[in-house]
Structure formats: C-alpha cells, structure tokens
Amino acid sequence: MxxxxxxxxxxxxxxxxxxxxxxxxxxxxxxxxxxxxxxxxxxxxxxxxxxxxxxxxxxxxxxxxxxxxxxxxIAQSAAMRYEHEIDTVDLLMQYGNSTRLKVLEAQRLVADAAIAQRLDIAEGKEYLRLHCLRLEEQTREPIAVTEMLVPVRSGVPVDKLLDVAGAARAVARFLDPSRLSRVEQVFDAASFDAADAKLLDIKKTEPAMRVQRRYRDANGRLLLMAISLHPPGRFAYSMVLSRNHR
The missing domain is CATH 1.10.10.10 (Winged helix-like DNA-binding domain superfamily/Winged helix DNA-binding domain)
Incomplete structure (x- = not known):
C-alpha cells in the first residue's frame, strides 16, 4: 500500500x-x-x-x-539458534551473562614465538590456557568451543583461573566491563578438530564460524584473548552500524 x-x-x-x-x-x-x-x-x-x-x-x-x-x-523446524545483538562493549559483555561458560581444562604454559606474538608478550613468558564450552543458558545446548589465552602478569588471578570449578566466575570478574577500554573482534571461517566436534555433537566436516576477541584494559594492555568456534545454525551476531552525525 x-x-x-x-x-x-x-x-x-x-x-x-x-x-x-x-x-x-x-x-x-x-x-x-x-x-x-x-x-x-x-x-x-x-x-x-x-x-x-x-x-x-x-x-x-x-x-x-x-x-x-x-x-x-532438509528440516521442518529451524535449528537451535542463539542470536546476540551488539553495538557497544557493554552489550558484548552481556553475551557472557546470557550464556554459560563451562571450563573443561586449565593449564599454565610457556609461550612459543607464535603464541607470544598473539598475546603481545615475549617468547618464554608464561600464559594460561582455558579450554571451554559456551552453553545456551536455558537449554544448556553447546553453542561454541572456546579457547582462552591469558598472559601471566601482576594482577592476573592465576590460581582462581586454574581452578576449573571456579574458573568461569574468575573469568567474569577478570573481564569486568569497567576495566575494559576496547574489545577487538575478528570473524572468519575455520574447521573443527575431532575432539571439539565431539563436544558439540557434530561431524568433523562441519564448517566453523571463528570469532577471535582481544580484551584490552584502560592502558591498551591485552588482558585475554578468546577464540570461539561456532557450528552452523547455533549462533548469530547482529550488529547495527549507524552514521555518526557529530
């Protein structure tokens, strides 16, 4: 009309x-x-x-x-899909509040040259690696496997992050939005290894949406890098870009 x-x-x-x-x-x-x-x-x-x-x-x-x-x-009903709309750091952090992080393994490791470059640290420095599942809050369906890499520095709650039972709470406190200056995100395509595919109950041949995030404090220092792999149909990001009229 x-x-x-x-x-x-x-x-x-x-x-x-x-x-x-x-x-x-x-x-x-x-x-x-x-x-x-x-x-x-x-x-x-x-x-x-x-x-x-x-x-x-x-x-x-x-x-x-x-x-x-x-x-x-190929299906009569839509696949389970978690959609998250973001346009600010605060809204991005709500992703963590509206989903559940399950830490499966936590390790203290020494950075080789490749890891050191990714974490902005010197080769030979220590870092933490957390292997996690991200679950939909209500259904507990897995929506991603996530690897978190944390440079070991002063102020990092190492013992709490290495305690698998309480690591998810420690991550949430460590990434308090009030201490973040920015979050850098990169989206690309990747693939699953056999172990991660099994955790998500999918075929290894399924493609993955990879989301890499780098969380920085007020001084621009890297606090944590998270790499999440999402299987098809279980997750979507919705972003609204507006023209700045100032």
Whole structure:
C-alpha cells in the first residue's frame, strides 16, 4: 500500500512465509522449493528479493541449496539458534551473562614465538590456557568451543583461573566491563578438530564460524584473548552500524 511503511523488508516477509509453509508441512522434508523465478512470478518480487528470502531459510537450517539441483527442504523446524545483538562493549559483555561458560581444562604454559606474538608478550613468558564450552543458558545446548589465552602478569588471578570449578566466575570478574577500554573482534571461517566436534555433537566436516576477541584494559594492555568456534545454525551476531552525525 502506498504510503505504508513495512515493518520488515520484503525478503524477510517472504522468508517468513516460506518458513511457515515448511513448518506446516506444505513443503515436506526432501522436496524442492519453487525456483527463484517461480517465486518472483508467484509473489511479484525481484530476483534479488527471492534469493535473499531463500538465504534466510538456509541460515535457519531449513533448506540446502546446490547449483543445478535446486533448493531442497532438509528440516521442518529451524535449528537451535542463539542470536546476540551488539553495538557497544557493554552489550558484548552481556553475551557472557546470557550464556554459560563451562571450563573443561586449565593449564599454565610457556609461550612459543607464535603464541607470544598473539598475546603481545615475549617468547618464554608464561600464559594460561582455558579450554571451554559456551552453553545456551536455558537449554544448556553447546553453542561454541572456546579457547582462552591469558598472559601471566601482576594482577592476573592465576590460581582462581586454574581452578576449573571456579574458573568461569574468575573469568567474569577478570573481564569486568569497567576495566575494559576496547574489545577487538575478528570473524572468519575455520574447521573443527575431532575432539571439539565431539563436544558439540557434530561431524568433523562441519564448517566453523571463528570469532577471535582481544580484551584490552584502560592502558591498551591485552588482558585475554578468546577464540570461539561456532557450528552452523547455533549462533548469530547482529550488529547495527549507524552514521555518526557529530
């Protein structure tokens, strides 16, 4: 309708419509969805809109798309997905409050050249390595495996971080948002090793979304580096970028 502002983009409306049809069984598991051109004709949308709607279904874990083979329904309900919206350090730290960290192993190690470079320390200096699972708070479903690397310096609660039973609480106190100046994030693709795949109950061949974070204090000194590997369909980050009008 002219003059009416949509609450959702057209592709999202179409994606929701197709998802509802899949969940009702109108498109059974194993069957093909209409092609992009068929969707364009049926719903009077552009090719770009149809493609984006199908991408939404792929992201939800409902369909799989292969060149020349069409878009096939692979699930009747969306995969478990934890979505976290961030645009400030404070909101990022809420991720830790709304999920549960389970520390599986804690070690005190000596940095080789590669680790020293990543942690901004000299080769031969000590650091802590924590191997963890990140769990969804309510269901306790695992959403990531996380490796935390902590340079051993004055003020670092080494004994508490090495105590597996209380390490998660120690990490939360150590990364108090009031002492952070910034968090540097890098997102890229990676793969799982057999042990981590087993922890997440997935196949080793599944791709991983890797999130690397470096937490720095008010002086810019690195407090902790965390590397998280997320399996497909279990986690998403939502970021809103606004123009600065100042």
């Amino acid at each position: 002219t003059g009416t502002r949509r609450s959702k983009p057209r592709y999202a409306e179409l994606g929701d419509l197709l998802q509802a049809a899949i969940e009702k069984g109108e498109y059974a598991v194993g069957t093909l969805l209409p092609t992009e051109l068929e969707l364009c004709e049926r719903f009077s949308v552009s090719r770009h809109t149809a493609r984006a709607a199908l991408a939404q279904l792929i992201s939800a874990g409902l369909v799989q798309r292969r060149p020349g083979a069409g878009t096939r329904v």
